[in-house]
Amino acid sequence: MSHIANVENLRLKFAGSSSLLFKDVSSSFFEGEKVLILGPSGCGKSTLLQVLSGLIPHAIEVPIKADHITTPESWGYVFQDPDTQFCMPYVDEEIAFVLENLQTPRSEMQDKIQQYLDLVHLELDDIHTLIHTLSGGMKQRLAIASVMALQPDVLFLDEPTAMLDPESTKQIWDTIKEVARDKTVVVVEHKIDHVLDFIERIILFNEEGEIIADGSKDYIMTTYKQQLMDQGIWYPGVWKDYIKKEQKTTPIVPNKDHELISVSEFTGYRGKFPKIEIEDTTVFPGEWIAIIGENGAGKSTLLHSLMQLIKTTGDYKVDGRSVDKVKKLTNDLAFVFQNPEFQFVTNSVYDEIAYSLQIDKLDQQTIDEKVTTFLNEFRLKEQKEQHPYQLSMGQKRRLSVAAAIIKEQKIVLLDEPTFGQDAKNTFKILELIEHWRKQGTSVFMVTHSMEIVKYFSTRVWLIEEGKLTFDGKAEQLFKEI
Amino acid sequence: MQFDFIHKETWLHKINPSFKLIVILVLFIMVLFIHNINIMMNYMVVILFMFLLFSGQPAKRVILILIPVLFMFITTAIPMIFFGKGDTTWFGWGLIHITEESFFRGIHVGLRALIFTGLGIIFALTTRPVFLFYSLMQQLKIPSKYAYSFLAGLRLIPIMIEEFQTIRYAMKVRGVQHKRGMKGFYEVLRKYSIPMLSQSIRRAHRVAVAMEAKRFSQVKNRTYYYKITFSWNDIMFVLYFLILLSAAYFISVQYPYFAITDVRYK
Numbered sequence: 001m002s003h004i005a006n007v008e009n010l011r012l013k014f015a016g017s018s019s020l021l022f023k024d025v026s027s028s029f030f031e032g033e034k035v036l037i038l039g040p041s042g043c044g045k046s047t048l049l050q051v052l053s054g055l056i057p058h059a060i061e062v063p064i065k066a067d068h069i070t071t072p073e074s075w076g077y078v079f080q081d082p083d084t085q086f087c088m089p090y091v092d093e094e095i096a097f098v099l100e101n102l103q104t105p106r107s108e109m110q111d112k113i114q115q116y117l118d119l120v121h122l123e124l125d126d127i128h129t130l131i132h133t134l135s136g137g138m139k140q141r142l143a144i145a146s147v148m149a150l151q152p153d154v155l156f157l158d159e160p161t162a163m164l165d166p167e168s169t170k171q172i173w174d175t176i177k178e179v180a181r182d183k184t185v186v187v188v189e190h191k192i193d194h195v196l197d198f199i200e201r202i203i204l205f206n207e208e209g210e211i212i213a214d215g216s217k218d219y220i221m222t223t224y225k226q227q228l229m230d231q232g233i234w235y236p237g238v239w240k241d242y243i244k245k246e247q248k249t250t251p252i253v254p255n256k257d258h259e260l261i262s263v264s265e266f267t268g269y270r271g272k273f274p275k276i277e278i279e280d281t282t283v284f285p286g287e288w289i290a291i292i293g294e295n296g297a298g299k300s301t302l303l304h305s306l307m308q309l310i311k312t313t314g315d316y317k318v319d320g321r322s323v324d325k326v327k328k329l330t331n332d333l334a335f336v337f338q339n340p341e342f343q344f345v346t347n348s349v350y351d352e353i354a355y356s357l358q359i360d361k362l363d364q365q366t367i368d369e370k371v372t373t374f375l376n377e378f379r380l381k382e383q384k385e386q387h388p389y390q391l392s393m394g395q396k397r398r399l400s401v402a403a404a405i406i407k408e409q410k411i412v413l414l415d416e417p418t419f420g421q422d423a424k425n426t427f428k429i430l431e432l433i434e435h436w437r438k439q440g441t442s443v444f445m446v447t448h449s450m451e452i453v454k455y456f457s458t459r460v461w462l463i464e465e466g467k468l469t470f471d472g473k474a475e476q477l478f479k480e481i
Numbered sequence: 482m483q484f485d486f487i488h489k490e491t492w493l494h495k496i497n498p499s500f501k502l503i504v505i506l507v508l509f510i511m512v513l514f515i516h517n518i519n520i521m522m523n524y525m526v527v528i529l530f531m532f533l534l535f536s537g538q539p540a541k542r543v544i545l546i547l548i549p550v551l552f553m554f555i556t557t558a559i560p561m562i563f564f565g566k567g568d569t570t571w572f573g574w575g576l577i578h579i580t581e582e583s584f585f586r587g588i589h590v591g592l593r594a595l596i597f598t599g600l601g602i603i604f605a606l607t608t609r610p611v612f613l614f615y616s617l618m619q620q621l622k623i624p625s626k627y628a629y630s631f632l633a634g635l636r637l638i639p640i641m642i643e644e645f646q647t648i649r650y651a652m653k654v655r656g657v658q659h660k661r662g663m664k665g666f667y668e669v670l671r672k673y674s675i676p677m678l679s680q681s682i683r684r685a686h687r688v689a690v691a692m693e694a695k696r697f698s699q700v701k702n703r704t705y706y707y708k709i710t711f712s713w714n715d716i717m718f719v720l721y722f723l724i725l726l727s728a729a730y731f732i733s734v735q736y737p738y739f740a741i742t743d744v745r746y747k
Contacts, residue, residue, distance in 0.1 A: 059693035077694040084687035087633035096706030101696045309650045335654040343651040
């Protein structure tokens with residue numbers, strides 16, 4: 001069998017970094033193979049994919065040196081972020097962009113666009129639909145459709161489902177399995193549940209960017225399980241192993257004598273339109289409420305309503321006081337956004353955590369003590385002088401949580417805090433939140449993960465079409481479904 | 482978030498965008514050489530007439546657009562009226578010195594600004610950016626790399642608006658209080674622009690790589706999804722201005738509103 005892509009003794013270094021990302025990495029890929037590249041965040045998996053496709057150094061200028069590089073003649077590349085793969089405003093125009101690049105005659109375009117959309121099961125009433133109105137899953141489908149229009153022999157998939165919920169993730173992999181059956185496929189992915197039955201070979205990297213193993217799927221999955229665990233890979237059974245290791249038991253709510261939040265006839269508005277309605281409910285200290293529901297059902301809107309970021313009507317009491325009477329809601333409620341970068345307001349990790357305390361004009365010594373405690377607890381001590389943007393994904397996430405709850409608010413609202421995080425970081429964040437919950441903090445967490453619902457939450461809210469349709473324990477919910 | 486302002490298609494939408502652009506540029510330059518306020522007023526009526534009748538916008542939005550346009554007129558005209566040179570004094574108070582000459586010159590300058598914005602708005606409201614850039618590539622042969630980079634940039638605008646909203650919420654949640662004055666303004670600017678710029682640069686880079694991955698390059702015989710052609714509407718467009726502007730000129734010479742034929746101060 002001839003190889004379709006390979007690198008020999010590849011060396012690569014990014015500008016500004018002190019060490020080589022790759023030092024003499026060699027690997028070959030053969031026609032028709034389905035290969036999964038695994039490794040911890042930042043080990044250079046995506047970079048390798050870009051080298052194999054020729055995007056490095058042709059499109060992205062990075063100094064590389066290698067004895068030999070073969071790149072496939074025709075290839076397609078699906079990227080991670082659904083929002084940054086397209087250059088045209090409409091669905092049909094985006095696929096047409098690829099067809100234009102291939103100099104397809106205009107008369108054939110309309111049919112071909114429809115044909116590729118059908119291929120990925122992207123069913124639209126009108127192919128002239130704004131891409132911006134599509135969901136993340138639909139956007140990734142469109143990305144696959146436009147890549148298929150290139151008629152590639154090799155498909156490079158760079159975490160195509162990293163930013164999707166479990167349902168869309170499954171659908172995307174079903175689509176990929178269908179369209180890529182007879183192609184060579186190289187995948188980089190963290191969530192490997194759906195990938196495993198599709199691929200044959202696994203290449204395993206370590207943190208230093210070295211290949212530590214390369215072999216058949218079964219061999220790697222059995223021999224290197226500990227490495228997978230250490231690297232935070234979402235391998236099947238990762239949750240079971242974690243629960244067993246930690247001997248985690250069902251969480252118990254400490255006391256139910258004190259109403260922390262109570263709402264009735266509560267409605268939240270986006271513009272003029274009511275987007276979330278809750279009839280009547282009460283929340284007690286130490287409750288962990290998992291808020292679940294489909295995309296666009298109104299989960300984030302509910303958090304925004306509770307935080308009073310949008311207009312609401314109805315009765316809403318925090319700790320016994322009506323919300324209109326509360327002068328500074330941020331003293332009682334903390335909010336953690338999905339994208340940590342947006343909530344950073346200072347230039348160093350230390351200042352970021354100290355920020356809220358400085359606004360309240362506490363004396364320097366108190367601030368210093370408290371921030372130091374938090375830096376230790378969230379394991380950010382080494383990074384305290386760094387700019388928040390320079391941190392890794394997991395560190396950024398921890399910092400955003402630390403900065404939000406520094407005032408030790410009794411209520412914490414989190415919008416998908418484990419989104420896009422690897423298994424290791426996810427467990428760390430969950431442990432931190434659990435620690436706070438045990439001390440009586442109420443947690444509201446929007447999530448798509450049924451495991452979090454099962455193992456960590458004490459109560460579940462199901463939101464459907466802007467209404468709270470289920471409010472109870474996780475076991476009850478699983479029984480009903 | 483919709484980034485097209487097209488409500489109803491009129492014949493103005495069907496004009497070849499490059500051609501429309503050139504005609505409007507010519508009209509722009511023409512305006513610079515008009516010094517007779519009578520002609521200017523009629524010229525303005527011709528533009529206003531086109532905007533009111535053929536922009537394809539609902540009446541409510543037409544009125545809404547007129548508000549800032551009127552503001553433009555006032556802010557351009559007032560300085561000239563108040564502080565311009567002139568001999569026949571109407572009113573004087575401190576630095577403010579209104580004369581007959583400065584008044585008419587002010588109105589004239591205001592009208593000029595009005596015509597500029599009017600033409601600009603007509604163009605913006607009746608031209609889809611995608612068609613404009615396709616036409617620029619096909620008729621004016623601009624390199625495709627510029628056209629597509631503009632189109633890709635356009636797509637990022639609604640994403641940035643959403644991002645701005647998120648940052649606004651985040652600031653509120655973090656309890657950010659802005660100081661007053663210049664220093665406070667600088668603070669606000671910094672807090673919004675750094676995350677937005679960092680995200681935009683990263684995003685732009687990713688889009689560029691994605692475009693290359695879709696084999697975007699400057700091939701000679703690029704085919705086009707939209708074929709932009711010429712039509713009778715283009716001729717209509719020229720005739721509209723040719724006839725009505727001639728009429729405007731004729732009327733202002735035959736039946737002038739004011740005796741002034743040149744507003745420039747000699």
